[in-house]
Amino acid sequence: MINILAYIDPGSGSLIFQMLIASLMGMMFLFRKFFTAPLNFIASIFRKRKTRRK
Amino acid sequence: MNQHYTKQHRDLSSFRDPAGYIFYHDNEVYRFISPDYYEKYKNFKTLGLYQELLDKGYLIPFEEIQEESLAEGKALIIKPSKIPFISYPYEWTFSQLKEAAKLTLDIQKIALKYDTQLKDASSYNIQFIGSKPIFIDTLSFEYWTGDISWRAYKQFCQHFLAPLTICSFCDPRVKALFISNLDGIPLDLAKQLIPKKAYLHPSRFLHLWLHERFQKLKPLKQHLTQQTLSNRKPSSAAYGLVESLLSSLKHMKRKEEKSVWKTYYQGDSYQEEAFKEKKNILEKLLSNLKPKVLWDLGSNEGFFTEAISKHSQYAVAFDFDLTCIEMMYNRLRNQRNETILPIHMDLANPSPGIGWDGKERKGVIERGPCDVAMALALIHHLIVSSNIPLNKLVEFFKNICRDLIIEYIPPFDPKFKQICQTNPLDFSFFTEEMFVEAFSKSFVMKSRIPISQSSRVLYHFQSKGDQT
Numbered sequence: 001m002i003n004i005l006a007y008i009d010p011g012s013g014s015l016i017f018q019m020l021i022a023s024l025m026g027m028m029f030l031f032r033k034f035f036t037a038p039l040n041f042i043a044s045i046f047r048k049r050k051t052r053r054k
Numbered sequence: 055m056n057q058h059y060t061k062q063h064r065d066l067s068s069f070r071d072p073a074g075y076i077f078y079h080d081n082e083v084y085r086f087i088s089p090d091y092y093e094k095y096k097n098f099k100t101l102g103l104y105q106e107l108l109d110k111g112y113l114i115p116f117e118e119i120q121e122e123s124l125a126e127g128k129a130l131i132i133k134p135s136k137i138p139f140i141s142y143p144y145e146w147t148f149s150q151l152k153e154a155a156k157l158t159l160d161i162q163k164i165a166l167k168y169d170t171q172l173k174d175a176s177s178y179n180i181q182f183i184g185s186k187p188i189f190i191d192t193l194s195f196e197y198w199t200g201d202i203s204w205r206a207y208k209q210f211c212q213h214f215l216a217p218l219t220i221c222s223f224c225d226p227r228v229k230a231l232f233i234s235n236l237d238g239i240p241l242d243l244a245k246q247l248i249p250k251k252a253y254l255h256p257s258r259f260l261h262l263w264l265h266e267r268f269q270k271l272k273p274l275k276q277h278l279t280q281q282t283l284s285n286r287k288p289s290s291a292a293y294g295l296v297e298s299l300l301s302s303l304k305h306m307k308r309k310e311e312k313s314v315w316k317t318y319y320q321g322d323s324y325q326e327e328a329f330k331e332k333k334n335i336l337e338k339l340l341s342n343l344k345p346k347v348l349w350d351l352g353s354n355e356g357f358f359t360e361a362i363s364k365h366s367q368y369a370v371a372f373d374f375d376l377t378c379i380e381m382m383y384n385r386l387r388n389q390r391n392e393t394i395l396p397i398h399m400d401l402a403n404p405s406p407g408i409g410w411d412g413k414e415r416k417g418v419i420e421r422g423p424c425d426v427a428m429a430l431a432l433i434h435h436l437i438v439s440s441n442i443p444l445n446k447l448v449e450f451f452k453n454i455c456r457d458l459i460i461e462y463i464p465p466f467d468p469k470f471k472q473i474c475q476t477n478p479l480d481f482s483f484f485t486e487e488m489f490v491e492a493f494s495k496s497f498v499m500k501s502r503i504p505i506s507q508s509s510r511v512l513y514h515f516q517s518k519g520d521q522t
Contacts, residue, residue, distance in 0.1 A: 007071050008174050013268035014208035015201070020268075021260060022202045022291035029294030 066413040073193040083136050089127030098195055103168040112161055114190045138368040142415050143177040144232035145397045147380040148221045148308035154180040155214035157187045163296050166288045169198045175210035184392035198288045212238025222306045223252040236409050241266040257302035328508050333361045335503050340365035345425035352432035356382040363394050374400035402440035419453050427455035434463045434470045438477050444492045452496040458515040462489050467509050
């Protein structure tokens with residue numbers, strides 16, 4: 001157990017709201033991670049090839 | 055041998071966070087880390103959080119000075135690098151606030167990797183060294199708690215997302231609301247100012263519009279008693295939230311407003327030769343004065359500030375035209391300049407002291423005095439457009455600087471005549487003799503240098519209390 005030195009009011013409405021959108025945020029993050037990252041990786045390979053040719 | 059640090063000169067803005075506070079000793083800045091936070095600080099350091107932030111240039115560099123054993127436990131004093139000039143969000147342009155927002159989110163992203171979080175996301179935790187934003191609150195980190203929420207989420211929206219959206223879609227001058235709202239712009243107020251088209255972006259709709267709808271919910275008991283929670287790893291939702299906030303900032307541009315002054319250097323105002331000559335005179339004066347901190351008052355786009363900045367360690371450029379300061383900041387940011395800070399301020403209405411006791415955020419005069427103040431083509435604006443009497447101007451300059459480089463512009467100068475057109479008063483009384491006489495009451499005249507091909511004269515005055 002840890003002690004939290006929180007001195008600002010996080011706003012209960014904001015906390016509840018975050019809990020409600022958490023699954024959406026999580027899905028978006030995972031989507032980006034598993035789909036965007038490999039696409040960027042492939043794109044970077046092509047970019048490297050192009051620069052090598054130059 | 056341990057030095058004794060008297061912590062009596064505590065910074066007046068450093069009292070809310072029980073983790074520690076800032077104090078001054080022998081003109082240096084120190085941060086006291088209280089026994090409450092000591093273990094956390096050591097742990098975060100061991101984890102490598104601070105090192106990564108320092109390596110990336112995100113966190114202000116600091117050194118550990120002295121450990122102290124108090125009755126409550128161990129405490130520590132650290133010495134952070136000194137910020138040459140403290141500025142506040144109501145003095146920043148849209149781009150400065152956006153850079154500060156991006157830095158806050160980048161830091162939160164790194165903090166999550168170490169199972170920690172920013173416990174606050176206040177814009178006052180960011181300062182600028184020239185054009186570079188830097189995070190100054192070393193004690194702003196906290197363990198990630200057992201729930202899935204970022205505790206500073208609301209504060210981030212109030213300090214960054216809401217004001218940036220207003221500046222982007224409504225009017226950039228609305229940032230002045232920071233003065234009356236110490237903890238950022240309340241979401242219900244922001245909602246009234248933000249036009250509907252801003253919500254076409256799903257992230258902004260979510261974090262501003264929908265988020266605001268939840269603000270009226272009454273606190274639930276479980277949220278008020280979340281003081282002790284087990285330490286857990288942040289879920290993908292925590293990372294997703296930061297990514298989503300970052301995406302809401304993307305492509306957000308400042309709303310363009312009309313500016314008379316961005317074309318000031320175009321047209322007949324400054325002939326190239328006169329400009330060069332003025333620059334040479336200033337360089338000569340400043341190379342002798344070698345100021346640590348120079349304030350350029352009424353800097354316009356800062357061409358003079360930049361031209362002569364090599365003669366001062368740090369320069370702050372003030373102007374009341376938001377467009378000019380925005381253009382200047384973007385230019386300096388592209389150059390990665392770390393010695394000139396552009397600040398938006400109306401000198402006829404300078405930033406006041408705000409917050410608790412009116413001292414939490416200092417007024418601009420309390421942030422001085424500077425070594426050298428420069429007022430080029432400024433004084434006639436204050437006298438004519440703002441109706442400030444000359445003796446009051448002298449008093450103002452006396453309070454803010456040791457040396458003053460000021461340009462006298464006679465009433466028959468075309469630019470003087472131009473601004474007099476809308477003022478019914480007669481300003482022909484503003485002679486050079488009168489100007490010198492007024493300043494001589496508080497300053498000693500060191501040099502008088504007329505600018506050839508113009509009727510203008512540059513004066514170097516030194517405050518009577520600081521004669522060398």
